[in-house]
Amino acid sequence: MILQKEEKIYRSFIISVCLVAVAAIAGVFLGINIQARKLITESLHSTARAYFQTIVATRAWNARYNGVYVEKKQGVLSNPYMKNTDIETKDGRTFTIRNPAMMTREISEYIGKNEEFSFRMTSKKLVNPANKPDAFELAALDQFEKGVPEIFKTEPMNGKMYFRYIGPIFVKQECLKCHAKQNYKVGDVRGGISVTFNIDDIYKQLRSNTIYILLFAALTASFLVGSLWLLTKRLTNKIAEIRKQIEEMAIQDGLTGISNRRHAFLRGEEEFVRAKRLKRGLCCIMMDVDFFKAVNDKYGHSAGDGVLKELASRAKNVIRKYDILGRYGGEEFLVIMPDANFEQAKTLAERIRTEVKARMINDIPVTVSLGTAEINENDTRIDDIIKRADEQLYEAKKAGRNCVKP
Incomplete structure (x- = not known):
């Protein structure tokens, strides 16, 4: 029979093993959940960066041709921040120029009608007051001046969750045509392009998955703890039977036969x-x-x-x-x-x-x-x-x- 004192020791051991098992399972499932969130964030980050690079490429295309002209129809206004913006064709039609900045703003306004996705330009030195940065964008612009290549975060807005990304715009030679009076030099941070898109459905699904993971972890832990309890009880009974043999072997090295x-x-x-x-x-x-x-x-x-x-x-x-x-x-x-x-x-x-x-x-x-x-x-x-x-x-x-x- 196992002595009462030993029973207490064994009971403490079993409880400790079960607690360790529960902690290990919790750690594993927590790691899975964290990794899933990390992968989702990386995917969102890649998507936002792709949007940003597409916008930058579109601006570069516009700048390559020193702006593009669009026909001045109803609702199409000239750029109030540029001079000599309009031209008239021989057939009497009027075209007005769209430089990279205005083209970007108009595309962003067009896309902005969709609440799922939007982007815009912003800067600390404004030509157009409508591009004034919000708190997130202003903090990012400060970081860009310190060499940080990009900033992103998730942020709740209007009761939904959004992913926000902003990358820097650097001054190039063609930019000085419009911005020389702002004392920019080639290579300076001109501002940034901010990308925002709705990830509320993704977050809801992530929360649901987290609940499922917790339930599965609880079931797994319960099964493992029960199994460990039974196995450990059998083990402690076996230990009691071979105690004498263990005591005899306690002074000897099992491999060499000399003292341990x-x-x-x-x-x-x-x-x-x-x-x-x-x-x-x-x-x-x-x-x-x-x-x-x-x-x-x-x-x-x-x-x-x-x-x-x-x-x-x-x-x-x-x-x-x-x-x-x-x-x-x-x-x-x-x-x-x-x-x-x-x-x-x-x-x-x-x-x-x-x-x-x-x-x-x-x-x-x-x-x-x-x-x-x-x-x-x-x-x-x-x-x-x-x-x-x-x-x-x-x-x-x-x-x-x-x-x-x-």
């Missing part, structure tokens, strides 16, 4: 306390397999495991019976030597290095680097000695590997 890191540290701490109390010697050796990653990459992880097992066996045959050999982690090993001085530690480290190098392991050439350290009066824990040995191991690797330091 935890047990080696506990034994080392015991020897450290004894050495301090009796003023006896204590040394540590840190050992690392050279280029072990290359062994795994070339021969496979199974061969790498074989190298670690054989290396542990050889080291075990070289050390003294009462020395402590443990797997420190990965391809690193730790030897703790009670009642030993520094010279003995160096001698043993060299013997291990020689023994490993002398014979290939499963037809694989293997060498090791080792670092040694001895207890001193300033040490307060076994970790202090191990740290110095590890530093010496690092020096051995810097020195070319397959050696002992110091």
